[in-house]
Amino acid sequence: MFDKIAVFYMTGTGNSFKVALWFAEIAKSLGLSVSLKQVTITKLETTTDMRTLCVFIFPTHGFTAPILILKQIFFLPKASGTSAVILPTRAGTRVKGFCFPGMEGTAGYLAALLLVLKGYKIRGVLGIDMPSNWTALHWGLSPENVEHIISRAESKVKSFAALILRGDTKFNGIISLMLGLMLAPISLMYLVLAQFVLAKLFFASDKCVGCGVCAQYCPKQAIKMTGQDKKRPYWRYSCDSCMACMNYCPHEAIEVSPLLAVFFYYITTVPFISYLISSWSGYYIGKSWIDLMQYITILITVYLVYLISHQFMRFPLVRTLFSKLTHTRYFRRYQAPGVPFAKPDK
Ligand SMILES: Cc1cc2nc3c(=O)[nH]c(=O)nc-3n(C[C@H](O)[C@H](O)[C@H](O)COP(=O)(O)O)c2cc1C
Ligand code: SF4
Numbered sequence: 103m104f105d106k107i108a109v110f111y112m113t114g115t116g117n118s119f120k121v122a123l124w125f126a127e128i129a130k131s132l133g134l135s136v137s138l139k140q141v142t143i144t145k146l147e148t149t150t151d152m153r154t155l156c157v158f159i160f161p162t163h164g165f166t167a168p169i170l171i172l173k174q175i176f177f178l179p180k181a182s183g184t185s186a187v188i189l190p191t192r193a194g195t196r197v198k199g200f201c202f203p204g205m206e207g208t209a210g211y212l213a214a215l216l217l218v219l220k221g222y223k224i225r226g227v228l229g230i231d232m233p234s235n236w237t238a239l240h241w242g243l244s245p246e247n248v249e250h251i252i253s254r255a256e257s258k259v260k261s262f263a264a265l266i267l268r269g270d271t272k273f274n275g276i277i278s279l280m281l282g283l284m285l286a287p288i289s290l291m292y293l294v295l296a297q298f299v300l301a302k303l304f305f306a307s308d309k310c311v312g313c314g315v316c317a318q319y320c321p322k323q324a325i326k327m328t329g330q331d332k333k334r335p336y337w338r339y340s341c342d343s344c345m346a347c348m349n350y351c352p353h354e355a356i357e358v359s360p361l362l363a364v365f366f367y368y369i370t371t372v373p374f375i376s377y378l379i380s381s382w383s384g385y386y387i388g389k390s391w392i393d394l395m396q397y398i399t400i401l402i403t404v405y406l407v408y409l410i411s412h413q414f415m416r417f418p419l420v421r422t423l424f425s426k427l428t429h430t431r432y433f434r435r436y437q438a439p440g441v442p443f444a445k446p447d448k
């Protein structure tokens with residue numbers, strides 16, 4: 103059926119990479135040749151070879167696929183019937199021995215739709231529960247729970263891979279898709295706004311030594327090291343909140359600031375543009391234009407507030423204040439166990 107698989111994986115903390123390795127293992131055991139490619143900002147090159155199966159693996163973000171994946175698929179060259187499968191990974195959790203699935207929502211089928219429009223033939227979609235990596239939000243799973251979730255995922259991925267490589271098809275996650283469609287406004291909000299604001303909540307605490315590992319390992323090149331003597335990371339809007347920097351910083355120096363979140367909330371909820379417009383009596387522009395201007399105002403405000411707070415964080419006192427007032431200093435970090443984290447190809 104296939105001679106080769108080409109695996110394209112986007113990963114923050116190694117979960118999707120681990121899934122890619124399991125898929126590759128099965129393909130190799132069947133004598134197929136395998137290529138693995140991390141999805142970064144470098145343009146993706148796929149194949150039009152009918153005997154190659156393209157495998158797309160990526161984390162779920164905001165009940166849908168990350169912007170990076172959607173963008174990369176959107177700009178793929180046209181194919182004519184090349185086979186593809188899609189495995190979104192999602193946040194599995196385990197509490198007191200009970201496993202709870204994550205929710206990939208529209209992640210798998212949105213990527214599938216884009217691939218179909220590009221001329222691919224989809225042979226399967228399957229959401230995979232891996233340990234939740236959103237360590238900005240929760241304290242992380244215990245090693246025992248991580249191990250349990252991963253062992254369940256491994257057998258699921260391997261039997262899916264064997265089935266697809268035999269020439270069968272498998273489409274899971276229809277209920278999740280329905281829920282994802284209902285939650286589409288949240289996904290949209292996440293993609294157009296929340297993701298950008300989340301990027302601006304990161305800061306390097308007083309544990310930062312300026313080594314630059316976070317910048318080197320960011321798949322989006324979204325971290326700029328700034329400063330004269332001791333450099334410090336600065337998060338750009340292009341960050342996809344993949345969590346790689348936060349979880350791979352060797353000094354656990356990257357935190358998320360609720361102080362900045364509260365500040366952003368208050369400052370951006372001032373309906374500045376509406377006031378401005380209503381003060382121009384007799385002049386009317388449509389609501390969608392007001393919304394668009396409000397959106398731009400929010401992004402500019404967040405950018406400026408972050409820029410100013412980044413400058414202030416050069417002072418040890420300010421850094422200490424921010425560091426003490428963060429919830430993430432109590433949280434574990436997460437890295438998928440047993441996965442070598444390589445510097446992304448630039
Ligand atoms: C910003 C962000 C948003 C997330 N949103 C979801 C979600 O909507 N549903 C879900 O099941 N998991 C969600 N997750 C969890 C990840 O998709 C999951 O842990 C994934 O396996 C991480 O893979 P990676 O290590 O390859 O990046 C989210 C994680 C992050 C960091
Ligand atoms: S935040 Fe961590 S990885 Fe980044 S420069 Fe500081 S110590 Fe190094």
Ligand code: SF4
Binds near residue numbers: 114301321342
């Ligand atoms: S800055 Fe951090 S969270 Fe954002 S894309 Fe880069 S590694 Fe991921």
